[in-house]
Amino acid sequence: MNRLLKNIFDKSFTTGEDFTKEQINKFVSLLDHAFVTIEEDNSLYQRADKIAAVELEKMSKNLKDQNDLLDSFNHGLAHDIKNHTSNLTGLLWMLKKYKAKGDEEKVAEIIGKLEQSTEQLVAIVQGFLYLSRSEVDIKSNKEKLDVDALQNSILLEIDYLIRSKNATITFNFDNEPIFFSAHILRILMVNLITNGIKYSRKEVQPEIIVGLSKSENELVLTVADNGIGMDVEKEKSTLFNLYKRTKNAEAITGEGVGLFVIKKIVDLNNGTIQIKSEIGVGTQFRITLKSTN
């Protein structure tokens, strides 16, 4: 278009002729066309700008939410670690004191507490490592899930527990392709299955059913057991606290960090958790996770 205009002008200047009516009409129509194109470009540009602004705002809100969550988590974690290290220091001082006094009974009690505190500290750090790895994974969770590999890696990870309690695990996965982080699903499943096996009823062989299905843009994970159950109404306000153990789980060894880690992971993935349970019958967890594909 520029070249056309230039030709018309050049010809008119070099020949000194006036523009013909035809040339002027051509000139006006070219200008019209140019204006329309510019206007269209402009509105297109503005629209793209608006969309980008909305998307940016959404993204920054999302990031801020995740940051706030991580912040409060890190703050809580730092406090927990500090608390445990000062307990360990205190217990060591106390151990020395009673060792010097020759009070063997007290010494044994303190060693028991030392063991317990150390185990808890290890579990906190473990939970933190789990979470920091799942953070990385959130960004790359569009991989197509290899369900067989996932099941095998879970069974391998808790092989000892399954065999020692003679438990059966049934996987009930949808046939549809699922796009989600295998790492996050493995953490959730291992923690919930482990709980289901650990908190089984005496003389009752643990049976765990794990389901995974897709509904709209959500992934639904269910883990049901036939274990000791719990009073959900009574426990729900504190169920996901660090080290919280339910009333009827007090006789079973455990660090009480499993559900805490699960809750954090689900929060980070904009998900929900529902629990149905009956004492002496079993517990069912239903977790939804936002699927990004």
Added chain:
Amino acid sequence: MDYSKYSTLLLVDDNETTLFLNEDVVKDIFPTAEIITYLNAETLLNEFESKFTTAGQQILMFLDLNMDLSGYDFLQELEDELESLPNLDVIILTSSRLKRDVERANVFGCVKGYIEKPLTVEKIEAVLK
């Protein structure tokens, strides 16, 4: 400082191991006082008026800052409920020394000081001297 002026010691912390440790430390420095531990600050809040406002009772409380109900919220609720707490001294216990926490401690008349865990006899003596 006459440590025997305290008839009752209250230890408030949501961690059992910390209570176990603190009880052992305070026994050494307050051998005649009655020592009562609370894992749940809410429980103490509910029982405080009936159990710990007897005339002649002098109470020293070791209060953990970082619980479900924060130590300061606990004190605020206690003050709101009872208006005055003439027989209560408080030592705040915390896992880390933050400036804003120390500043907030000065708002409450009953707070004698601030100790970073783990608790020791020397740290208690330094606060009460």
